[in-house]
Amino acid sequence: MDMKVCQKRRETLMSHMGGGVAILPTAPVRVRNRDVHYPFRADSDFYYLTHFPEPEAVAVLVPGRSHGEYILFCRDRNPEKEIWEGRRAGLEGARALYGADDAFPIDDIDEILPGLLENREKVFYSMGRYPDFDAHLMTWVNEVRGKARNGVHAPGEFVDLNHILHEMRLFKGPEEIRLMKRAAKITAQAHRRAMQACRPGMKEYEIEAELLYEFKKGGSAYPAYPPIVGAGRNSCILHYTDNNAELKSGDVLLIDAGAEIDGYAADVTRTFPVTGRFNGEQRAVYELVLAAQSAAIEQVKPGKHWNDPHETAVRCLTQGLKDLGLLDGSVDGHIENADYKRFYMHRTGHWLGMDVHDVGDYKLDETWRLLEPGMVLTVEPGLYIGEGKHIPAGFSNIGVRIEDDVLVTREGNEVLSRDAPKAIDEIEALMKK
CATH class of the missing domain: 3.90.230.10 (Creatinase/methionine aminopeptidase superfamily)
Structure with a gap:
């Protein structure tokens, strides 16, 4: 898949978002039995916009962000784990190979993502698909709400991302x-x-x-x-x-x-x-x-x-x-x-x-x-x-x-x-x- 195709899709989606921010996690890794996992397959919506094939990744789209509108949280390079599990794109690969404007380690998402929600009017997100991630998202939103006395406002509306994105995919x-x-x-x-x-x-x-x-x-x-x-x-x-x-x-x-x-x-x-x-x-x-x-x-x-x-x-x-x-x-x-x-x-x-x-x-x-x-x-x-x-x-x-x-x-x-x-x-x- 040409990364320009994914870029065009992201641009189309962001044109409908106004002052919002879109958050798309990929699918979680699923255990088949004990320490054996099912073959990983990326979430379709996530893959449609990113073409990023690895687990433990989250795409964030922030229209108008000066440092880049497409942010990808993903696993960092780890030579020891890559010997056992295979090669990773890492932060550099996320940018060079998959078109991310900015990339951060997935382990740092709790520290970084709340800042991306600050002073945004809406969150575009598919609630209910991944309940564990839903809970993380609400934690981040509540963290931003806690800064109200500092003049920071949290998103006031959640918009179902499916409505726009699935019409595009059709x-x-x-x-x-x-x-x-x-x-x-x-x-x-x-x-x-x-x-x-x-x-x-x-x-x-x-x-x-x-x-x-x-x-x-x-x-x-x-x-x-x-x-x-x-x-x-x-x-x-x-x-x-x-x-x-x-x-x-x-x-x-x-x-x-x-x-x-x-x-x-x-x-x-x-x-x-x-x-x-x-x-x-x-x-x-x-x-x-x-x-x-x-x-x-x-x-x-x-x-x-x-x-x-x-x-x-x-x-x-x-x-x-x-x-x-x-x-x-x-x-x-x-x-x-x-x-x-x-x-x-x-x-x-x-x-x-x-x-x-x-x-x-x-x-x-x-x-x-x-x-x-x-x-x-x-x-x-x-x-x-x-x-x-x-x-x-x-x-x-x-x-x-x-x-x-x-x-x-x-x-x-x-x-x-x-x-x-x-x-x-x-x-x-x-x-x-």
């Missing part, structure tokens, strides 16, 4: 789109690899290993979320992550997995038969979901509202469920009564970006917002037909979801994950034994 710039295309391309290759590797008798985790190999090989440090690899009855569990069952002949395999590249996520789902050939019922359900997805993607264009793809998918799926004999009665009635939710219980998509379920309002003034160029969303209709006496023979335990990452363009849309096969003929040809 619209992806060229650098972000480039990263998301790369993440989608790596993800598509991983799904192709999984299709080619799949055999009856394998375990779900063996397929997961194929995905993770391709992610890492492509340059993804880790997946954007825990992969879902569910066969047979597990394909009907929306967020299934046990990934330990055997793949059996006659099952479909649903894979929901995406790579992350430099903080940006892909989110792609494909479903295919374990044997490499769709049977009649599997084909019927798959073709219905694919038709619903195609119709929904056509609704992704400027001027359409957020809910148009979902409404289109729901109508298509409900009509198809009736045609398959899984629903009986009026399509309009089933939609009005939400009867389709027995088989399709989730929305048709979500925003995508630095977070898999990315930030950004879905409604403005209680109205579904209009789609605009630069937005990226998923389109992911599905049907999940479990077990039961009312399920026609042959349809039990067929879970199908087809999900793509779609960029809204000026002309319409671009499917970023188009390299992942989803046509039946293409899947069967790829899996041909």
